[in-house]
Amino acid sequence: MIEVKSYLMGAWVSGERKTELVDPSTEEVIGSISADKPSLLPVLEHARSVGGPALRALTFAQRGAILKAISKALHTQRDALIEVSIRSGGTTRSDAKFDIDGASGTLAYYAALGAKLGETRMLTEPSEQLGQDSRFFGQHVWLSREGVAVHVNAFNFPAWGLAEKLSVAILAGVPVITKPATSTSILAFEVARAIVAAEVLPQGAFHFVAGSLGDLVEQLGPQDVLAFTGSADTGAKLRGARSVVARSTRVNIEADSLNSAVLAPGVAPGDDVYRIFLRDVAKEMTQKTGQKCTATRRIFVPRELADRVQEDLAEELSRVKIGHPGHDEVRMGPLATRQQLADFRAGVEKLVASGARIVAGSATDVAPIGVAAGKGFFVAPVLLRADAPGQADAVHAHEVFGPCATLCPYDTHEEAVALVARGEGGLVSTVYGDDRELLRALVLGISPHHGRVLVVSAKVADKTISPGLVLPSCVHGGPGRAGGGEELGGERGLRFYMQRTAVQGDRALLDKLFEAPKPSAG
DSSP states (O other), rough: EEEEEEEEEEEEESSEEEEEEEEETTOOEEEEEEEOOOOHHHHHHHHIIIIHHHTTSSSSSHHHHHHHHHHHHHHHHHHHHHHHHHHHHHOOOOHHHHHHHHHHHHHHHHHHHHHHHOOOOEEEEOEEEEEOOOEEEEEEEEEEEESOOEOOOSOOTTTTTHHHHHHHHHTOOOOOEEEESSSTTHHHHHHHHHHHHHHHSTTTTTOOSSSSTTTTGGGOTTTTTTEEEOOHHHHHHHHTTTHHHHHOEEEEEEEOOEEEEETTTTOOOTHHHHHHHHHHHHHHGGGGOOOOOTTTEEEEEEEHHHHHHHHHHHHHHOOBBOOOOTTTTTBBBOOOOHHHHHHHHHHHHHHHHHHHHEOOOSSSSOOOOOOOOOOOOSOOOOEEEETTTTTOOGGGOOOOOOEEEEEEEEHHHHHHHHHTTOOOOOEEEEEEEEOHHHHHHHHHGGGEEEEEEEEOOOOTTTSOOTOOOOOTSSEEEEEEGGOOEEEEEEEEEEEEEEEEEEEEEEEEHHHHHHHHOOOOOO
């Protein structure tokens, strides 16, 4: 039994009341987490008054060195963390690596960015002449906000989600209070323990809250920031928090996303592009048991290819072995919780009621490998088809968070663009094809509705990333339903945690104020 504790103001703290944590494959109780609703105001003040000044005193290069050490610490614990992920999250070994390596890799990327930014504590933009006077200039500078970053993470990536937000905030010079989702908190707890054990962060720079945040969000101020990953409903509640409305606490939200895969006209079955399209869609439906914010939910194909795509995708999905993730042959484990299982089944029913029909898989009929009958939160991948996608409203409005996607035939590329836009904002959409004019029309048509668009053509078919892979160098986020926020994106990610100020005055003076520091003699 593992007790998930909080790390607050330099000490590990237990809760008085406990909530049980279970193995989603066997439903065995494997741990507990606090069910208390504590007052975290002292933690908030400690982070502001102790952690913030300590981090801001460091240069980007020094903060980057901290992230490098944390990345190495997680990599050292990689094998142990994989085992924790398998048991507490129901992930396969491959999916566990995806989460944990994503965490250490993102930390390493921002460590390298810190080294590149060097021995300075600010970011600057090119100065501009103001008016006709050649001496009067304006200079935009970015400085660390003098508050705290509160991170509320989702259950699906307990390692990567924590590390992704942490790496950017720490490099920007802002202390962190991070809260994991309860259901998969054991892995987040072990990641937090590795971070603390590395002994590289200044006092007060990192706090880990196991369980409820209490009224912490309401206590945030104008220098604080709040970053949330989770459901659109919870995101909407956070946007309405008193701190956000009355004190303009900065908030970043990543929420639901009905991501799309679009097969362009002219792609023939058997082509390399078609092969990669099938591979990607099947992977995005089943990796992490479809519990990814970037997973493909809608599949748009030319109508004349719909039957062939349905047949080929069904065959791809039928090869996925489902069961206890500790078995080597298993490629998809359970959903994370009993509630996720209930929501998945209800979601599939909602799509069917909207006009889609199940053409492969089942939300109820599955015989998982290596699991006692009736145990675990297992489903098979479910492929639906909506032959009149314009009328199937729920397909474009409701995300079934699991291994589920809907095949939507279209007649023209203009119709495909319009149907993709019905999702009202997504994290990523992928376009597969080779006709440059069609690709241009599709990419330009859907880009305003997404944070990222991946284009897969024959020349990069075997070199491109999977659509669900989030690279720290590119922006992660999306408009509308996806939450309207942005994370990562290299140096761009730092700006959420920093304040841009226009400083106006004598050009020579500004140049002196904001010139890069000279290297030390050593």
